[in-house]
Amino acid sequence: MYSRDAEVNDLAEHDNQDESARRILLVDDSLPFRDRLARAFEDRGFIVSTAENAEEALQVARQESPDMAVVDLRMPGASGLELVRELKSLDDTISVLVLSGFGSIATAVDAIRLGAVNFLPKPADADDILAAFQRGEAEALAPASSDHDVPSLARAEWEHIHRVLADVGGNISEAARRLGIHRRSLQRKLRKRAPE
Incomplete structure (x- = not known):
């Protein structure tokens, strides 16, 4: 049973959490997937916020200023690509990663152009996501190379x-x-x- 006391205790615990903990926003219309990821990131010391769609995600981002966001490509309403653009316009320091079960190279390129640090196919777990964030951030900091791989x-x-x-x-x-x-x-x- 949910009570007001439980809500107050949850808020008190949230306020007492380490200020150095990174904040992550998880945006996916699949509740089981979103909850599983939220628990996994909480276990790794993150302060986790979740949203079901782009509109809800923007409200949360305005209130909580997350450091990172994991965004599903296909959701009801605005797409994940539109959300990447909006999140980056709110805070250009946020690191955004796009997840998709239907991704293509073209979509991944679009996500990166809009400001995402990386793009991962589903299913992905918290370790996959953290590794993709690290790879994407490292590539963003690396000097531009003049040697471009020409696709076949x-x-x-x-x-x-x-x-x-x-x-x-x-x-x-x-x-x-x-x-x-x-x-x-x-x-x-x-x-x-x-x-x-």
Whole structure:
């Protein structure tokens, strides 16, 4: 049973937590996934806030100023990419990581361009997420290299197909029409793994 005394005790414990603890905002419309991640981050000493969607996340971010945010790409309402943009406009020092069960290279590039430090496919646990934050922050601090890896033709084709598919909201028939190929050919290409 929930009581007002429990709420007061929770607030008192929150106020007494170590001020050096990092604050993290977890945004995902899946309650079980969000709760599992919240417990895992609390076990690692983080002060955790959660939100179900972008609107709720922005309210929490305004009130609590998190140091980090983990954002699901696909949620009801505004997308995770839109939320990355909004969070960075609120506080450009926040580190944002985007999670997705439906990610493509094109979407990951868009997330990074908008200010995310990294992009991870689901499922991901707290250790995966922390490692991705560290990798992303290290890459952001590294000097720019003039040696860019040129993707193979197969990789460039795969990325282009996924970008067009994302542009049409996953509609295979429309994507095939825009790409100028048969729908079945597109479906065969989509079944293949991304080239290295």
